[in-house]
Amino acid sequence: MMHPEERLAELGLSVPEVAAPVAAYVPAVRSGNHVFTSGQLPMRGGELMLTGKVGGEVSLEEAVECARQCALNALAAVKAQIDDLAAIRRVVKVVCFVASTPDFTGQPQVANGVSELLGEIFGDAGAHARSAVGVSVLPLDAPVEVELVVEV
Structure with a gap:
C-alpha cells in the first residue's frame, strides 16, 4: 500500500498545517489506540473557504469541496498526534455536520x-x-464541519 501522503500527492x-482552534479545545486527542479529532472547519490558508448555508449561498458541489478540506484538516490534527499517517490502521468513524437550509436533504452527498x-x-x-x-448554523458561519475517529 502506498504511503498516505504519497497518495495525497x-x-x-497535501496535509495542511493544523488549523488553530477557534475556542478552548485541542485539535485532537489520542486515547489508547484511537485518535479523536475536534470538529474541523473548511479552513484553507487560515481562512474559511466559504460561509453560509448549503442549499442557499453554498452549492452542493462547493460543500463537497469544503468537506474534503475539513477531512484534510482532520488528518493534519491526527498527524500532529501520531507523526505519520501510515500509522493509521483504519478510519473508524466520520461525523459530518452540514449547515443547511430547511429544505436541503443532501447531507449524505456532502459527507x-x-x-x-x-x-x-x-x-x-x-x-x-x-x-x-x-x-x-456552525461556528464562524462555516457550511461544513467534520470530525474523525481513527485507529492507530
Missing part, C-alpha cells in the same frame, strides 16, 4: 466528499461508520 493534495477522499487515501482501511447531520 498523487491526488494533488461523501469526506468518505470518498478517505477511501482514495487509505483504501479498505478508509471504510468507516458515518453520520451526516444537518444543522442550522
Whole structure:
C-alpha cells in the first residue's frame, strides 16, 4: 500500500498545517489506540473557504469541496498526534455536520466528499461508520464541519 501522503500527492493534495482552534479545545486527542479529532472547519490558508448555508449561498458541489478540506484538516490534527499517517490502521468513524437550509436533504452527498477522499487515501482501511447531520448554523458561519475517529 502506498504511503498516505504519497497518495495525497498523487491526488494533488497535501496535509495542511493544523488549523488553530477557534475556542478552548485541542485539535485532537489520542486515547489508547484511537485518535479523536475536534470538529474541523473548511479552513484553507487560515481562512474559511466559504460561509453560509448549503442549499442557499453554498452549492452542493462547493460543500463537497469544503468537506474534503475539513477531512484534510482532520488528518493534519491526527498527524500532529501520531507523526505519520501510515500509522493509521483504519478510519473508524466520520461525523459530518452540514449547515443547511430547511429544505436541503443532501447531507449524505456532502459527507461523501469526506468518505470518498478517505477511501482514495487509505483504501479498505478508509471504510468507516458515518453520520451526516444537518444543522442550522456552525461556528464562524462555516457550511461544513467534520470530525474523525481513527485507529492507530
